[in-house]
Amino acid sequence: MVIEIQNSKFKIKNEKEEKIEKDIRISIRDLNIWYANTRAVKDVSLDIEKNKVTAIIGPSGCGKSTLIRAVNRMNDIIPGVKVKGEILLDGENIYDEDVDVVTIRRMVGMVFQRSNPFPKSIFENVAYGLKINGFLRKKEIAERIEQSLKDAALWDEVKDRLGDSALDLSGGQQQRLCIARALAVEPEVVLFDEPCSALDPVATARIEELIQELKEKYTIVIVTHNMQQAARISDFCAFLMLGELIEFDKTDKIFTTPSKKVTEDYITGRFG
């Protein structure tokens, strides 16, 4: 009897999750994050849709990076960080005790504000994640590297010099290399934390274009300081202030008819 009840409970839960899975990939539920005693993220809940670009905007220090880093548990490596709440990735809470961080980080890739290629060759940079995750066959690694460099729109520029140091590339190329490196392990979600803030307009346009292409295959979350950028590339937009989620909606709506006054003030540049 008891077993049956448990079973049926389980079933109901599963059906629910399947329904969610159809369009929502990540579901953040009542998330709170503390650095020692300061609360950087306060009761944030939001759903991130599959194969869409979700932008997080807000004034400096409002917790954008903290929030996005929570999605692949990068905050774990900072001592003193405390997380409360849930982040469901395809219905499974990534903060559950029995969840393997490695699996999460492999499913949720990340590109950082300042490009950070390893001081290794271009090839080795992209191969790193593959080797870490147990890909050992040379041919497979080479194929994956080619594919991810193509996906990151860098292949044509580097295909003849894969052995060169990654640090000899230009800033924009380095950032695309970091994108390729993140894509190589075939994540489902890619997080971008201000990926263009150190780049010139041409390189920025390049990355924006790339993000548009990537959303065919991946779910994308991007933090940006640049209002126009958010308007140009995102489908959904979350506005954060002092750690709180002020407004979350379709990007069109946020930028044309925001429902809150602060949001309007912020996007029209009246503060921040």
Next chain:
Amino acid sequence: MGKPIRCFMKRTRKENLIRRLFCLFSLFSIVFLLGIVIVLFKEGLPIFKVISFGKFFFGKFWYPVYEPPDFGILPLLLGSLWVTAGALIIAVPLGVASAVYISEVAHPKIKGFIKPAIELLAGVPSVVYGFFGMVVVAPLVQEFFGLPVGLNALTAAILLGVMAIPTITSISEDAISSVPKSFKEASYALGANRWETTVKVTVPSAAGGISTAIILGMGRAIGETMTVLMVAGGAAVIPRSFFQPVRTMTATIAAEMGETVVGSEHFHALFAIALVLFALTLSLNIGADVLTQKFRKRLR
């Protein structure tokens, strides 16, 4: 109006004076170095009037007081290299591993204890190492390997290794802890754990600094005199194993310089050895410098 200007002039004159004084102080060490180099060349080169370069460097016998004398430094050169190589075999793994442990693994409290402890090793006078070597290490080595004598290349290598550890550890540790955090973040974000990140990203990124550390540690071992004089055994024969007594270039100079007649062939030969040592350590320092520069450029 006159007063402030005079005051101003006075100050610049004073500043100039101070500047010159400091310039003089820093010149002092350069003058000293120059003096050393000149004396080394002046006193060392005359030996080559008596003996050819080839015989000096590749001569198998060092019998400076025989009649006729032999000034072949090959046994001494090999003695130095032998002992230094042994020291590095011990000091490199231990020194680098300690550096990795201190900067990447250790809890801050443990780090606060281990780091000064290792640095303290550098402050122990070499005669104390020598003494410790004679009384403790040599008998242990003798007993453990069943040797006729405990004063040999192995004992010297062990002690020099321990002496080189602080150099290697502290410079490597600097290099490892100055690897940008962003490299580690990138590695973690790809699903690597701490161990993989340390071994495959952090340490390779610090490779330049670690090689500099090893070279400087090597310099420390090659130049060390008192300890090897006390524990290496002192036999000027070409070493064939670590269990043999050996004699290094430094120990030879220290032991023989006091007993030789100033201006004699033996005297010039000892200076020539010093010249060789100087050239060796100088090239090690230059090598370390080049590596540091290269390393800096790589990390921007």
